[in-house]
Amino acid sequence: MNIGDVARRSGLPPKTIRYYEDIGLVSPLRSGNGYRSFRESDLHKLAFLGRARSLGFTIDDCRTLLKLYEDDGRASADVKKIASDHLTRIDAKVEELLAMRRTLSHLVHECAGDNRPDCPILDDLAASASVDGPVEKSVHR
Amino acid sequence: MNIGDVARRSGLPPKTIRYYEDIGLVSPLRSGNGYRSFRESDLHKLAFLGRARSLGFTIDDCRTLLKLYEDDGRASADVKKIASDHLTRIDAKVEELLAMRRTLSHLVHECAGDNRPDCPILDDLAASASVDGPVEKSVHR
DNA sequence: CATAAGGGTTCCCCTGACTGGAAGGTCAAG
DNA sequence: CTTGACCTTCCAGTCAGGGGAACCCTTATG
Numbered sequence: 545m546n547i548g549d550v551a552r553r554s555g556l557p558p559k560t561i562r563y564y565e566d567i568g569l570v571s572p573l574r575s576g577n578g579y580r581s582f583r584e585s586d587l588h589k590l591a592f593l594g595r596a597r598s599l600g601f602t603i604d605d606c607r608t609l610l611k612l613y614e615d616d617g618r619a620s621a622d623v624k625k626i627a628s629d630h631l632t633r634i635d636a637k638v639e640e641l642l643a644m645r646r647t648l649s650h651l652v653h654e655c656a657g658d659n660r661p662d663c664p665i666l667d668d669l670a671a672s673a674s675v676d677g678p679v680e681k682s683v684h685r
Numbered sequence: 686m687n688i689g690d691v692a693r694r695s696g697l698p699p700k701t702i703r704y705y706e707d708i709g710l711v712s713p714l715r716s717g718n719g720y721r722s723f724r725e726s727d728l729h730k731l732a733f734l735g736r737a738r739s740l741g742f743t744i745d746d747c748r749t750l751l752k753l754y755e756d757d758g759r760a761s762a763d764v765k766k767i768a769s770d771h772l773t774r775i776d777a778k779v780e781e782l783l784a785m786r787r788t789l790s791h792l793v794h795e796c797a798g799d800n801r802p803d804c805p806i807l808d809d810l811a812a813s814a815s816v817d818g819p820v821e822k823s824v825h826r
Numbered sequence: 827c828a829t830a831a832g833g834g835t836t837c838c839c840c841t842g843a844c845t846g847g848a849a850g851g852t853c854a855a856g
Numbered sequence: 857c858t859t860g861a862c863c864t865t866c867c868a869g870t871c872a873g874g875g876g877a878a879c880c881c882t883t884a885t886g
Contacts (some may be wrong), residue, residue: 548862558863559845567843577852579863588811595810600785603843613807623806624798631789634782641779644741648772657765665764666754669736670729689833699834704873718881720834744872 545582554590561590569593569607601630686723695731702731710734710748742771 551558564570565580570589572580582590589610596606605626612618647668654664692699705711706721711730713721723731730751737747746767753759788809795805 546863557845560843562864563844577863578865579852592810597843598785599789599810600782609807609810612804613811616802618802618804619800620796620802620804620806621798621800623804624793624796627789627793627796627806631786631793634786634789638779638782638786641741641775641782644739645772645775645779648740648768648775652765652768652772655761655765655768657762659760659762661757661759661761663753663759663761663764665761665768666750669733669740669750670754687834698874700874701872703835708872718834720881738872 545587547580547582550582550587550590553587554594556590556594564590564593567603569603569610599630600634601626605630686728688721688723691723691728691731694728695735697731697735705731705734708744710744710751740771741775742767746771 545553547558547561550556550561554561556564561570562580565572570582570586570593572582572586575581592610592613593606596609597603601609608626609623612623651665651668656662686694688699688702691697692702695702697705702711703721706713711723711727711734713723713727716722733751733754734747737750738744742750749767750764753764792806792809797803
C-alpha cells in the first residue's frame with residue numbers, strides 16, 4: 545500500500561503518517577521507486593495511533609501504549625496507569641476551562657452589547673488587573 | 686520601573702513581558718543604560734493582558750481587546766462578540782474533553798489493572814482502530 | 827580597587843504535533 | 857508528449873512563551 549491508501553484507510557493525513565515515521569512510531573518498507581510501502585500491520589498500528597490520539601493521549605503516551613500493545617507479557621496495570629493519569633489531566637483541564645467559563649459567562653451576560661462604550665468585560669479585565677501596589681524591596685530606580 | 690518590578694507587580698514573568706514588547710503589545714521607554722523603563726500605564730496594560738490571558742483569550746484577542754479598551758468610542762458589542770466567541774470555543778473544547786473522558790473513564794473501569802496482559806483499553810484502541818476495508822480505487826501497488 | 831551578587835540586555839534554540847508549500851521524481855492514461 | 861495524480865525530501869511556520877549563553881550595569885563589601 546502506498547501512503548495515500550493508508551491515509552484513506554486509517555483516516556490520518558499523509559503528512560501525519562510521514563511524521564509518525566520520522567519520530568519512529570511506524571517503519572514502513574520502501575518500494576523500488578522510493579515510495580513507502582505499508583503492510584497491513586503498519587496500517588493497524590497507524591489506526592491504533594489515530595484512535596489513541598483522538599482520545600487525547602500524547603505522542604509519548606502513544607509510543608508507550610504501542611509498546612505495551614505489542615508486548616504479550618505486559619501487565620494491564622501499566623496500561624491502566626497511563627490511562628488514569630491521562631484522565632486526571634483531562635479532569636484538570638476541564639476544571640480550568642469551566643472556571644474560565646463561569647467568569648466569562650457572567651461577564652458576557654452583564655454586557656449590554658450595544659453601541660455604547662460602557663463594558664463590564666473591559667472593566668473586569670482592567671480592574672482585576674489591579675496591580676500589587678508599589679514595590680518595596682529593590683528600591684533602586 | 687524596571688522589568689523586574691513590573692514582573693512582580695503584574696505577575697507576569699520577565700520573559701513574557703519582553704515577548705509582549707516584541708509582538709507590539711506594550712512599548713516601554715528605555716533608560717540611558719538600555720534598560721526598559723515602564724510607566725504605570727505600561728504596568729496597567731500588562732496586568733490587563735495577564736488577566737485576559739488567564740481567561741483564555743488568545744494573544745490576538747488580547748490585542749483587539751486592548752485596542753477597544755483604549756478606544757473611548759468603542760461599541761461594547763464588539764467586546765461582547767469577542768468574549769462570546771471565546772465562550773463558544775471554550776464550550777466546544779469542554780465538550781471534546783468530556784467525550785474523551787466518557788470513553789476513557791469507561792475503559793479504565795473495565796480494566797483490571799493487575800499483572801495480567803488482558804486489557805480492554807488496548808483492545809479498544811486496537812479494535813476501534815478498525816480500518817476501512819481494502820481500498821478499491823487507485824489499485825496500483 | 828577588585829570582586830561578587832543581582833539586576834538587566836540580546837540572541838538563538840526548544841517545545842507538541844503537526845501543517846503548508848516548494849521543488850522535483852514516478853506512473854498510468856489520453 | 858503531456859497531463860494529472862501520485863509520491864519524495866526539505867524548509868518554515870504555527871502558539872505562547874521557556875531555557876540558557878554571553879555579555880553589560882549597578883551597588884555593596886573586603
